[in-house]
Amino acid sequence: MPCSYRPPADSRPMSAILPGATLGVLGGGQLGRMFCIAARTMGYQLAVLDPDAGSPAGGIADHHIQADYTDRAALDRLAELCDVVTTEFENVPADSLRYLASKCTVFPTPDALEIAQNRNREKRYAREAGLLPVPNLAINDAHDLSSAVAEVGFPAILKSATLGYDGKGQVVVTTEAELRDAWLGMDKVECVLEKKIELLLEVSAIVARNAISSTCFPVAENQHRDGILHLSIVPARIEPDIADTARAQAMKLAEMLDYTGVLAVEFFVARDGCLYFNEMAPRPHNSGHYTRDACVTSQFEQQVRMMCGLPAGDVRLVSPVVMVNMLGDLWTPDWMEILQHPEIKLHLYGKKHARPGRKMGHFNVLSENVETALAIAEDVFTRLVNKQ
Numbered sequence: 001m002p003c004s005y006r007p008p009a010d011s012r013p014m015s016a017i018l019p020g021a022t023l024g025v026l027g028g029g030q031l032g033r034m035f036c037i038a039a040r041t042m043g044y045q046l047a048v049l050d051p052d053a054g055s056p057a058g059g060i061a062d063h064h065i066q067a068d069y070t071d072r073a074a075l076d077r078l079a080e081l082c083d084v085v086t087t088e089f090e091n092v093p094a095d096s097l098r099y100l101a102s103k104c105t106v107f108p109t110p111d112a113l114e115i116a117q118n119r120n121r122e123k124r125y126a127r128e129a130g131l132l133p134v135p136n137l138a139i140n141d142a143h144d145l146s147s148a149v150a151e152v153g154f155p156a157i158l159k160s161a162t163l164g165y166d167g168k169g170q171v172v173v174t175t176e177a178e179l180r181d182a183w184l185g186m187d188k189v190e191c192v193l194e195k196k197i198e199l200l201l202e203v204s205a206i207v208a209r210n211a212i213s214s215t216c217f218p219v220a221e222n223q224h225r226d227g228i229l230h231l232s233i234v235p236a237r238i239e240p241d242i243a244d245t246a247r248a249q250a251m252k253l254a255e256m257l258d259y260t261g262v263l264a265v266e267f268f269v270a271r272d273g274c275l276y277f278n279e280m281a282p283r284p285h286n287s288g289h290y291t292r293d294a295c296v297t298s299q300f301e302q303q304v305r306m307m308c309g310l311p312a313g314d315v316r317l318v319s320p321v322v323m324v325n326m327l328g329d330l331w332t333p334d335w336m337e338i339l340q341h342p343e344i345k346l347h348l349y350g351k352k353h354a355r356p357g358r359k360m361g362h363f364n365v366l367s368e369n370v371e372t373a374l375a376i377a378e379d380v381f382t383r384l385v386n387k388q
């Protein structure tokens, strides 16, 4: 099913928040920074709340409120400054978001955020929306371990239900003893045991939705290294009907959540032919960074449009593209290996300190087809690594 677009009854709805207004973002990382760049380009003012003095977004916003996310006075100040507030990461304490939502408009809503914060909740929700989560069972206490083994089998992956990212908080287990040890190693926190799927490949679909429009970007094919996204290939090299299903399912999920904002949905294309739901993120996503150079509208402009009650921008892909993540492991790269290529667009996040695994930037390779873009991307990446 192709993505639908519902034209607004009135092209400028009463509730639209227009250029000149101030937009807020909780979190000052790279996603917040790219959001600020898109919003500023469109003529909005920006306020960022982030505890880090050197945060990538705080440095380029009109107002950087440097405080903890639980600081009520800071949240009051943000609400005072802003016409609408969003978030750039899902682990903002739900209480803080609820408090903020009692003072000003916040999208996505605390309810939607709370679902995406917990792997068990999001899987339940996805199932209700008609998606197919990987076989799994929630683990809340020691009794659940044996039932989970019976339900899921081995090999399996034990994941903490909350706070995991970039493959953190995950252990592959192949026996019940290993599972027990892994769970004890995680201090018996709420977990999920998931079947370890034989992956053909991984894809993601990024939806933008508000009361007047609903649309979905082209599906990205994602390759990971050590649990961290390495590159995204668009268009994904999958059958068109699988891509259409992924987009339709992501839109269905957003619909069920009555979602306002940008929602990224990760899927596994398994060797058994199934399209499994993996997880969702209530925000723009690393696998959507290709949209900044290769689509008519970027995922960050779309985030601005959704929270401001504006119609979605065109999601059309104007060029095949491969996005390559640049992690701290590569630092400092030989810039000319990238900059000598006219078809490569470099994006850096302004982080002063590099650490292994830390996301420092990315580059998008645009070419006439994905094979050429991928060959250039892999060649440039290999050269960067070899020069370390």
Ligand code: ADP
Pocket: 134, 157, 164, 165, 166, 167, 168, 194, 195, 196, 197, 198, 199, 202, 224, 227, 228, 266, 278, 279
């Ligand atoms: P994160 O929040 O860290 O992105 P994910 O659940 O997406 O967590 O896991 C990170 C990566 O680990 C996935 O992109 C995939 O490559 C691999 N992975 C996770 N769960 C499974 C699974 N059930 N079967 C096979 N591979 C998995």
Ligand code: MG
Pocket: 266, 279
């Ligand atoms: Mg993931």
